[in-house]
Each structure stands twice: as C-alpha cells, then as structure tokens.
Amino acid sequence: SQQGEEDPQALSIQEGENATMNCSYKTSINNLQWYRQNSGRGLVHLILIRSNEREKHSGRLRVTLDTSKKSSSLLITASRAADTASYFCATDAAGSGNTGKLIFGQGTTLQVKP
Amino acid sequence: DVKVTQSSRYLVKRTGEKVFLECVQDMDHENMFWYRQDPGLGLRLIYFSYDVKMKEKGDIPEGYSVSREKKERFSLILESASTNQTSMYLCASSLKSGRQYFGPGTRLTVT
Numbered sequence A: 001s002q003q004g005e006e007d008p009q010a011l012s013i014q015e016g017e018n019a020t021m022n023c024s025y026k027t028s029i030n031n032l033q034w035y036r037q038n039s040g041r042g043l044v045h046l047i048l049i050r051s052n053e054r055e056k057h058s059g060r061l062r063v064t065l066d067t068s069k070k071s072s073s074l075l076i077t078a079s080r081a082a083d084t085a086s087y088f089c090a091t092d093a094a095g096s097g098n099t100g101k102l103i104f105g106q107g108t109t110l111q112v113k114p
Numbered sequence B: 001d002v003k004v005t006q007s008s009r010y011l012v013k014r015t016g017e018k019v020f021l022e023c024v025q026d027m028d029h030e031n032m033f034w035y036r037q038d039p040g041l042g043l044r045l046i047y048f049s050y051d052v053k054m055k056e057k058g059d060i061p062e063g064y065s066v067s068r069e070k071k072e073r074f075s076l077i078l079e080s081a082s083t084n085q086t087s088m089y090l091c092a093s094s095l096k097s098g099r100q101y102f103g104p105g106t107r108l109t110v111t
Helices: none
Strands: A006-007 A011-014 A019-024 A029-037 A043-050 A053-060 A061-068 A071-075 A085-093 A108-113 B004-006 B010-013 B017-025 B030-038 B042-051 B054-057 B064-070 B073-078 B087-094 B104-111
Touching: A006 A085, A006 B017, A011 A071, A019 A085, A019 A108, A029 A061, A029 A071, A043 A053, A043 A061, A043 A071, A053 A071, A071 A085, A108 B030, B004 B087, B017 B030, B017 B087, B030 B064, B030 B073, B030 B104, B042 B064, B054 B064
Parallel strands: A011 A108, B010 B104
Antiparallel strands: A006 A019, A019 A071, A029 A043, A029 A085, A053 A061, A061 A071, A085 A108, B004 B017, B017 B073, B030 B042, B030 B087, B042 B054, B064 B073, B087 B104
8 A cells, every 4th residue: 555645756956956855645644754765775764753743854855745645855955966765655554553664665766066 | 993894895696695794783683673775765674683693574574584593693694596686785783772783784686
C-alpha cells in the first residue's frame, strides 16, 4: 500500500537556489520523516516531524506538516551540488504500534547544477 | 556510530537458486526491515521483525521468507530465485518507533 505521494517526481535547479518537495499521505500519522538517498546507496534519515508539530528546522532543511491537508513539504535552502540525490517522505501510520513500520513515497529526484 | 551492514553489495545468482541476504545491526534495535527498491516503484516492504523470532509480512512477501534467530541479525531468503526478483534490496533497523537506519543495499541480479 502506497501512503505517500511525492511531487514533483523530478526537480532540476541551479546551485544556490531553493528546492521544495511535497508529500501527501492518506491516513492519520504518528510522525512523518524525510530521507535522502544518493545514487545506488542506502537511505539516510534527514528529519522527523511529529503529528503535533507544524514546522521543524535542521540546518538548511525546513519541514512543514499540515495534518488537516495530510501533506508535508521539505525545503532545502541555498542548495549545493552535493544535495543532488533522491528524497523520500515516509509516514509512521497511527495505530501501527511500536513496530516502527514506515510507508515510503516514491521519491523526488533532485539535481543541483553547479 | 550506528551501523547496519549487508553481506554483499552486488550479487549475481541463477534462476532457481536459493539466495540468502544477511543484515546485521549493532545498535540493539528491536525492529528490523527488508525492502526492495525498483525504479518508479519506490521502496516496498517485504517483511519486518519487531523481536527475535517474530516476523510479519509486509506488502510484497510472496517468494520471500525471513529468519531472525538473534536480535542483531535479520536474513532474507529467496527460496527459488526468479528473474523478477532482480532488484536493490535494502535492510533497515529501528528502535520501537522513530527513524530507521539503513544498510548500503544489495543489488541482486538473477539471470
């Protein structure tokens, strides 16, 4: 079952610009997480936002969560070529207990041109 | 530093072979997960385990089985590999809930 839908599927920007990626989901959640994946590698956790939070920052990353719209956005400010990667949102659905089970979106591929 | 390791980065097997993918974590995590990742399909959960010897099916368990005899080790087994199981396989672990820590992935090719 696919919970998260990400938009856009692909994004190409110049170094220094901001990149915004969006994620929509279907069911109530405990938290929503964002991960990054460099080509051919495992995923790396970026940030977790709980269902009672609306905004969270980590360095150049800003995540917002709107539970009424069941959507989240990830903003990367002042992008760098090293930010080139795929970005995935993942939801921890309410009622999943302590299994830690996440449902991943299909991802946004970001290319940052030097 | 936390670590999840997978037994192979690249693996080539023949149709019908039995394939074992091993995953080891050193963080004393209760939960462990196996995903496969295919272009355009994102990550799909195959199986997960929330305790030793406990396992639950994910979204696509057909053709796979798992084993968790020790807390730190979670094995994915392809009983009889088929070409449609050619994919990137990712293992992850987590505490009861929260962020998952991923291994580097195993790219399996079945010919």
